[in-house]
Amino acid sequence: MHTAAQPNHHSLPDDPTARDLGVVVGFDGSPNSALALDYGAAVAARRGRPLTVVTSYRPAIPGYPTDDELPPDPEDVARKRQAETVLDGAAERLTEHSGTVSYLAIEGDSVGTLADLSAKAHLVVVGARGRGGFLGRVLGSVSTALPAHAQCPTVVVPAEPEPGDGPVVVGVDGSQHGRRAAVRAAQEALERGTSLVLVTAMQTPDSGEYWFPLPPGDAVELVEEHRIELQDDLQREAARISEQVPGVEVTGEVRRGVAAAVLHDAGRGAQLVVVGSHGRGRVASALLGSVSRAMLHGARRPVMVVPPLAEERAE
Numbered sequence: 053m054h055t056a057a058q059p060n061h062h063s064l065p066d067d068p069t070a071r072d073l074g075v076v077v078g079f080d081g082s083p084n085s086a087l088a089l090d091y092g093a094a095v096a097a098r099r100g101r102p103l104t105v106v107t108s109y110r111p112a113i114p115g116y117p118t119d120d121e122l123p124p125d126p127e128d129v130a131r132k133r134q135a136e137t138v139l140d141g142a143a144e145r146l147t148e149h150s151g152t153v154s155y156l157a158i159e160g161d162s163v164g165t166l167a168d169l170s171a172k173a174h175l176v177v178v179g180a181r182g183r184g185g186f187l188g189r190v191l192g193s194v195s196t197a198l199p200a201h202a203q204c205p206t207v208v209v210p211a212e213p214e215p216g217d218g219p220v221v222v223g224v225d226g227s228q229h230g231r232r233a234a235v236r237a238a239q240e241a242l243e244r245g246t247s248l249v250l251v252t253a254m255q256t257p258d259s260g261e262y263w264f265p266l267p268p269g270d271a272v273e274l275v276e277e278h279r280i281e282l283q284d285d286l287q288r289e290a291a292r293i294s295e296q297v298p299g300v301e302v303t304g305e306v307r308r309g310v311a312a313a314v315l316h317d318a319g320r321g322a323q324l325v326v327v328g329s330h331g332r333g334r335v336a337s338a339l340l341g342s343v344s345r346a347m348l349h350g351a352r353r354p355v356m357v358v359p360p361l362a363e364e365r366a367e
Contacts, residue, residue, distance in 0.1 A: 073154070074102035076173040078166055081107075081138045084179030088209040089142055091354060092177035093149050098243065101174060102152040105142045108165045109135040109157065132157060163198050170202040180351070181211045205236060206357045207324075214352040218321040219247040223311065223328075224289060226252075233328035233358040234289065238297035240356070244323055247301040250290060252282050253314035254306055275308075282306045319353050326356045 077092035079085045089105065096103040109131040135157040146153055158165050170176050178198070198206055222237035224230040234250060241248040254275075286304025293302050307314045319325040 072102060072174075073104040073169060073172045074152075074174055075099075076104045076106060076166070076169050076176045078162070078176070078178040079105050079107055079138065079142045081141050082179065082181065084181045084209065084211040086145060086179075087211075087213065088177045088179040088207075089145060091207065091209050092175070093146060093151075095175060095177070096151050097149065099174075100151070102154065103146075103149065104154045104156060104169070104173070105139060105146075106156045106158065106165065106169060107135045107138045107142075108160055108162045110159070110161070132159070163201075166198055167201040167203075170204045170206070173204050175205055175207060176202055177207045177209060179209050179211065202357075202359050205359065208351070208355045208357070210351050210353065210355075212352065213354070214320075216321045216323055216353055217246075218323060219249045220244065220324045220326060221249045221251055221315070221318050221322040222326040223315050224250050224252055224286070226285065227328070229328035229358075229360055231289070231292075232360075233326050234293055235296055236356070236358050237324075237326035238293050238300045238302065240324055240326065242297055242300045246323060247303065248293070249318065249322075250286050250293075250302065250304040251314060251318045252286055252304070252306050253311040254279055254282055254308050255310060279306050279308075316350065319351065319355075322353050324354050324356055325351065326358060329357050329359050 075092045075096040077085075077089050079089050093103055095101075139155040139157055143153075143155065156169075166176055166178065176198070220237050220241040222230075222234045224234050234248075238248050283304065283306050286306065290302040290304050294300065305318065307318060309317075315325060315327070
């Protein structure tokens with residue numbers, strides 16, 4: 053393994069069980085990726101896990117299987133060296149990091165690279181914006197391709213984060229995916245020594261669409277009755293999570309409005325906002341659509357996306 057002071061750039065080991073990558077950070081030298089690096093390094097240090105810093109580069113001309121015996125293309129060599137120089141910058145930033153750090157310069161697509169590495173990682177951390185090449189595509193893909201294919205939680209660090217030392221906030225919708233995200237959020241809260249807030253969005257008739265459909269009748273009374281039902285569900289969910297993750301104070305809030313806006317508001321001052329990548333409600337299922345992109349790109353706090361289990365991906 054290599055330390056932050058002595059970076060060694062190499063390719064991903066062929067054997068997927070060769071080692072644990074720990075916390076993986078996508079880095080391209082941009083200011084936002086530097087924030088992601090700081091975030092990932094802090095998590096790795098707190099958990100006692102290795103830190104893996106990754107950058108990727110595309111070949112000048114895609115290769116073919118018969119090209120193995122051809123000499124390296126000078127432009128490809130230059131791109132690899134440029135990627136390694138980027139990693140040197142990461143190493144300089146990590147000179148005071150006390151844990152184990154590895155550096156990977158990998159030829160290929162940025163999102164695909166992170167998705168592949170996620171199978172060997174506990175967490176993947178990326179910035180919401182990059183300078184192109186590595187993270188340029190991620191701006192439009194972290195909220196779609198990466199969370200959809202990642203095999204571990206993904207944290208997106210905003211470009212202009214607001215200070216926050218409040219609770220961990222998680223969006224729940226009654227689905228199994230939401231419950232799994234809530235348990236992970238509880239573990240994050242315990243690790244940070246803070247509380248957990250479960251948030252459910254209840255869309256009202258004037259929103260134009262319902263997360264939880266309302267039957268016909270007196271809308272005002274029905275909305276209030278439904279809010280009470282959802283609040284009761286949240287209290288039961290909070291009790292279950294407290295049993296699974298002892299030592300965390302868990303509360304629940306039902307907020308009226310569209311899911312992404314509700315989470316934006318609830319996440320103000322939070323240390324972390326957590327969501328599941330699938331679910332029956334608009335907090336979770338919309339993560340693969342416009343609501344998720346708006347939430348991730350407009351977030352001022354780090355957002356964690358918790359993926360489904362492997363067997364659920366085939367459903």
